Amino acid sequence: MNCEEKSLKEAQGHTPELKEDVFELFSSFQKQLDAKYDKHERLVKLSRDCTIQSKRIIFLLHRIPTSDLEETDKEMSSCSNQFNDLISEADQKLQNVAVILKKIAVELQNDDPERFHTAYTNGVQEFIEALSFYVFQKERRLISLEEAKKWLEMNVHETDGNITKEESGLDHEERETKLGLDQQEEKTEELVLLTIPFPLSDIDYLLGVADLTGELMRLSINAAGSGNWKLPYSILEFMRELYCCFLRLRPYISKIVSRKVTTLRESLFKIENVCYRIKVRGSEVPQHMLVDEENSKNSPSYIQEVTENFDAEN
Amino acid sequence: MEAQPDVVRSKPADVFSKIQKKFDQEQETREAIRAAVKELEQTARELLTSLQGVHQCTKDRIPELCTQVEPYFDKVKSHLSTIQSLLPPNTYYKYYDHWKFVMQRLCFLCSLQVYLKSGDLATQHNVADMLGVHLKPEDGFHLEVEDYLLGLLNLASELSRLAVNSVILGNFKQPFEISEFVSNLSGGFRLLNLKNDSLRKKFDALKYDLKKIEEVVYDISIRGLHS
Numbered sequence: 001m002n003c004e005e006k007s008l009k010e011a012q013g014h015t016p017e018l019k020e021d022v023f024e025l026f027s028s029f030q031k032q033l034d035a036k037y038d039k040h041e042r043l044v045k046l047s048r049d050c051t052i053q054s055k056r057i058i059f060l061l062h063r064i065p066t067s068d069l070e071e072t073d074k075e076m077s078s079c080s081n082q083f084n085d086l087i088s089e090a091d092q093k094l095q096n097v098a099v100i101l102k103k104i105a106v107e108l109q110n111d112d113p114e115r116f117h118t119a120y121t122n123g124v125q126e127f128i129e130a131l132s133f134y135v136f137q138k139e140r141r142l143i144s145l146e147e148a149k150k151w152l153e154m155n156v157h158e159t160d161g162n163i164t165k166e167e168s169g170l171d172h173e174e175r176e177t178k179l180g181l182d183q184q185e186e187k188t189e190e191l192v193l194l195t196i197p198f199p200l201s202d203i204d205y206l207l208g209v210a211d212l213t214g215e216l217m218r219l220s221i222n223a224a225g226s227g228n229w230k231l232p233y234s235i236l237e238f239m240r241e242l243y244c245c246f247l248r249l250r251p252y253i254s255k256i257v258s259r260k261v262t263t264l265r266e267s268l269f270k271i272e273n274v275c276y277r278i279k280v281r282g283s284e285v286p287q288h289m290l291v292d293e294e295n296s297k298n299s300p301s302y303i304q305e306v307t308e309n310f311d312a313e314n
Numbered sequence: 315m316e317a318q319p320d321v322v323r324s325k326p327a328d329v330f331s332k333i334q335k336k337f338d339q340e341q342e343t344r345e346a347i348r349a350a351v352k353e354l355e356q357t358a359r360e361l362l363t364s365l366q367g368v369h370q371c372t373k374d375r376i377p378e379l380c381t382q383v384e385p386y387f388d389k390v391k392s393h394l395s396t397i398q399s400l401l402p403p404n405t406y407y408k409y410y411d412h413w414k415f416v417m418q419r420l421c422f423l424c425s426l427q428v429y430l431k432s433g434d435l436a437t438q439h440n441v442a443d444m445l446g447v448h449l450k451p452e453d454g455f456h457l458e459v460e461d462y463l464l465g466l467l468n469l470a471s472e473l474s475r476l477a478v479n480s481v482i483l484g485n486f487k488q489p490f491e492i493s494e495f496v497s498n499l500s501g502g503f504r505l506l507n508l509k510n511d512s513l514r515k516k517f518d519a520l521k522y523d524l525k526k527i528e529e530v531v532y533d534i535s536i537r538g539l540h541s
Binding site for chain 2: 117145
């Protein structure tokens with residue numbers, strides 16, 4: 001008799017009015033519910049790792065210097081080494097997050113993913129935000145849902161996916177049987193686990209892209225602050241396109257999406273303001289002074305406001 | 315990320331309209347399910363109303379009441395099979411919220427019926443058979459454990475009320491039977507490790523049902539009414 005069975009028997013001893021058959025019945029419920037809640041917790045933990053790492057990738061992508069970036073694709077690839085270094089670092093980090101998503105997929109393999117969706121949705125949204133921001137910084141365009149799915153499949157095959165026995169989410173008995181396998185079979189087992197596709201839902205993609213717009217707003221403000229006046233205009237055009245896409249969506253899809261569209265609208269207004277200031281001030285103020293003017297956006301009170309909004313959203 | 319020549323780089327508007335189409339299809343399914351669930355809810359309501367009769371039913375009339383409500387259970391079965399047929403494969407949890415509450419009510423009604431007929435605790439298996447659904451997600455449209463458990467907790471509340479009403483009808487034995495039954499149930503529930511959700515809250519209310527029943531038992535015992 002293992003630990004759990006012992007404690008169940010003790011529980012029965014403490015409750016003498018408990019009939020044998022009721023005891024049996026509820027013992028099995030205890031096991032079922034424990035298994036379900038444990039799985040939920042494992043997914044929440046993985047999702048949290050995903051969120052943390054994705055947020056770091058976003059900060060990394062913001063560190064790409066905006067002052068010498070041009071808006072066209074051609075000129076982008078020939079610019080500074082710093083850009084290339086940061087982009088490839090982000091790529092690598094995104095692949096690491098993809099491994100975490102793979103672990104989530106492994107947990108979900110015998111279940112309907114919708115059953116535990118609330119456990120891992122935040123992590124996925126954050127990842128999509130990071131991935132789409134990466135693609136925007138690199139290629140100034142929006143990654144599509146299909147591309148995001150393909151990216152996940154492609155990159156995990158290339159990684160050296162070291163999913164340990166604990167992380168693969170197998171339960172106790174399965175793990176013990178697996179340990180009996182020889183090394184070769186274990187390796188194959190791990191590779192098979194890696195081929196499980198991650199169930200990326202439409203909703204998570206939409207929510208991630210909606211969050212992307214907040215980062216674009218920050219990017220445009222930073223760009224203006226460092227003297228790059230072309231980038232905010234490109235971002236504005238891109239944002240308007242996205243805004244229209246979201247507006248066209250019927251509201252019954254999701255209340256959360258509708259809420260995020262409100263935030264998106266406000267981000268759009270901020271970007272329009274940035275472009276307005278560039279246009280208006282650009283004509284009357286000498287260049288170097290305008291740079292200083294925009295840099296006042298780096299003043300403590302303004303940063304406070306932006307940070308507060310950021311915290312409120314998250 | 316390498317260039318992907320085989321993947322067409324779609325414009326945002328195309329990406330979104332594709333997503334919208336998928337949701338439109340889903341919405342059609344939802345409307346159909348909603349309509350079917352409404353029918354199911356109506357039948358459940360009628361079943362509940364009929365079974366309320368037990369509170370003013372003398373002991374000998376109970377089997378008759380149980381037979382009278384059988385047709386409703388058949389209707390419920392057929393509604394559920396309609397809902398099952400509307401679901402695309404492997405999408406139970408996507409639409410689960412539509413029928414979650416009515417399923418809890420149906421579990422309560424099934425377990426009440428079983429108790430009235432035989433004094434037994436309906437197992438998850440029993441209830442699933444009565445409703446014509448599966449037990450495990452893998453097998454198809456199934457009965458979720460939590461819904462079944464919530465049904466049992468509702469049963470406990472109903473029985474605490476029945477204990478009071480059976481005394482009114484002069485049935486002094488029933489409260490003792492109910493007391494034993496609900497104590498057993500409570501003991502079973504104490505084995506569970508619950509999270510702070512609606513199931514936990516409902517379970518916390520179980521002790522008040524127990525208390526009510528114990529008071530009835532006490533009132534009868536102290537006056538020797540049951541002999």
